[in-house]
Amino acid sequence: MSLAGEFGCGPAMKGMPSGGFNRDFHNPSYITVALHGGSNIIDQDINPYVDQWEAEGIFPAHKVFKLLGNAGFLGVNKPVEYGGLGLDFSYSIAVSEELGNIRCGGIPMAIGVQTDMATPALARFGSTELKKEFLLPSIMGDKVACLGVSEVGAGSDVATIKTNAVREGDEYVVNGGKMWTTNGTQADWMCLLANTSDSPSHKNKSLICLPMNSPGVHIARKIDNMGMRSSDTAEVFFDDVRMPCKNLIGQEGMGFTYQMLQFQEERLWACSNILTMMDNIIQETIQYTRQRKIFKMPVLYHQSVHFRLAELETEIELLRSLLHRSTALYIKCNDVTKLASMAKLKAGRLSREVGDSCLQYWGGMGFTSNVLVSRFYRDARLLSIGGGADEVMLSIICKYMDTLPKK
Known part of the structure; x- marks a missing residue:
C-alpha cells in the first residue's frame, strides 16, 4: 500500500468538513484576491518592506505570520477544529502560487516551512494535546515553527x-x-x-x-x-x-516515514511557489528588453531573445501541468512520490535556466543587486539543493523506474 493510501490524503483527510471563517475559499479567485488584491497583504504589508528585510538579513516572522494567520492562510488544508479551513491540498498549492508574488524567495520559503514542512505530520498524527499546544497557534500565526x-x-x-x-x-x-x-x-x-x-x-x-x-x-x-x-x-x-x-x-x-510524507508536500509546494516567480521574472524581462536598445533596436526584437523567452515560457507551462496533475492525484490518495520528485527536479533546473537567461538580457543592470532578476538568480539556486538535492530526486525517480543498480 502506498504511503498516501495508508496514512491519508494530507492533513485535510477524506470526509473532513470544508469551509471555515465564513470565507468563500471555494471560489477559485478568492485566494488571489485576498492575498494579492482585495486585502493587499502582499502589496501593502510585505512587498514594500522586502528590500529592507533583505538588507537586514531577516524579516519579522511573528508580525508577518500573524497577518497571514488572521486572514486564514496558514492552515488552509488543516483541520477546522484547530483553526484551519479543512480544504484539500490543492488550496495550499494555490496559496503557494500566490505567495510567489512576494519579491524575494526567503519570505515565501519561511511561510512554506510553517504551513507545509513543519506541520503536516503534526496535523495528521499528533495527539489532541499536541495539536492544541503547537498546531493551533501555528495556524493562527501566534507561533513560528521550524523543521x-x-x-x-x-x-x-x-x-x-x-x-x-x-x-x-x-x-x-x-x-x-x-x-x-x-x-x-x-x-x-x-x-x-x-x-x-x-x-x-x-x-x-x-x-x-x-x-x-x-x-x-x-x-x-x-x-x-x-x-x-x-x-x-x-x-x-x-x-x-x-x-x-x-x-x-x-x-x-515512524519518524522517517512521516518525514517522507512531509517531503512530498514540501516539494510540490516549492514547485508551485517558484512557478509564479518565474512568470514574474519573464514578464519583467520582457518589459525591460522592450525598452532597452542595442544596435538601434530593442533587445527583445532580436530573434535569439524572444525565441528563448518563448522556450522558457513553454517549459514553465509544462511544469505547471505536471504540478497540477501531481496535486490532483495526491488529493485522491495516490502515491505521487515519483511525480513530486520529477516536479522538484524540473523546478530547480528550470529556475536556474530562467534566472541565468533573463539576467543575461538585463546586461550590466542584471549584475547589480537592486533588481529582481539578480535576487531571483541567487534565491532560486537553493531549489536544486534544499528539500532533497537534484541527485536525490533522480535516485528516487530511478527507484520507481526500477533502474537503480542492485546492491
Whole structure:
C-alpha cells in the first residue's frame, strides 16, 4: 500500500468538513484576491518592506505570520477544529502560487516551512494535546515553527542523521544539532527528527515537538546565505534537552516515514511557489528588453531573445501541468512520490535556466543587486539543493523506474 493510501490524503483527510471563517475559499479567485488584491497583504504589508528585510538579513516572522494567520492562510488544508479551513491540498498549492508574488524567495520559503514542512505530520498524527499546544497557534500565526532535519554531513541523506533522543522514564533526552534551519532564530518550536532507538536507520527515527526556549537549546549562529537573505537560517545545538514523551508525534520509530510524507508536500509546494516567480521574472524581462536598445533596436526584437523567452515560457507551462496533475492525484490518495520528485527536479533546473537567461538580457543592470532578476538568480539556486538535492530526486525517480543498480 502506498504511503498516501495508508496514512491519508494530507492533513485535510477524506470526509473532513470544508469551509471555515465564513470565507468563500471555494471560489477559485478568492485566494488571489485576498492575498494579492482585495486585502493587499502582499502589496501593502510585505512587498514594500522586502528590500529592507533583505538588507537586514531577516524579516519579522511573528508580525508577518500573524497577518497571514488572521486572514486564514496558514492552515488552509488543516483541520477546522484547530483553526484551519479543512480544504484539500490543492488550496495550499494555490496559496503557494500566490505567495510567489512576494519579491524575494526567503519570505515565501519561511511561510512554506510553517504551513507545509513543519506541520503536516503534526496535523495528521499528533495527539489532541499536541495539536492544541503547537498546531493551533501555528495556524493562527501566534507561533513560528521550524523543521529540524538536516545536519552537518546529513542533508539530503536523512537516514544518516546523528541527533539522538534517548528515553529516560517519561522524558526524552535530546543531544546533537541541526543545520540550515529556516526560521531557526525566531522559531517558537521545532518539528525535530531524531534517532530514538538502535533499530535500522529507517525504523529508529521519531518526530518530536520541541519548544525552542527549552533549557539546553542553543542557537549557535545565524548562517550567512548567498541568497534567501531575508529568511533567517540557523545552526542549532541540543545539550541534554529534556522533552516529555507526550511531545512525540504519532508512533515512536515512524519518524522517517512521516518525514517522507512531509517531503512530498514540501516539494510540490516549492514547485508551485517558484512557478509564479518565474512568470514574474519573464514578464519583467520582457518589459525591460522592450525598452532597452542595442544596435538601434530593442533587445527583445532580436530573434535569439524572444525565441528563448518563448522556450522558457513553454517549459514553465509544462511544469505547471505536471504540478497540477501531481496535486490532483495526491488529493485522491495516490502515491505521487515519483511525480513530486520529477516536479522538484524540473523546478530547480528550470529556475536556474530562467534566472541565468533573463539576467543575461538585463546586461550590466542584471549584475547589480537592486533588481529582481539578480535576487531571483541567487534565491532560486537553493531549489536544486534544499528539500532533497537534484541527485536525490533522480535516485528516487530511478527507484520507481526500477533502474537503480542492485546492491
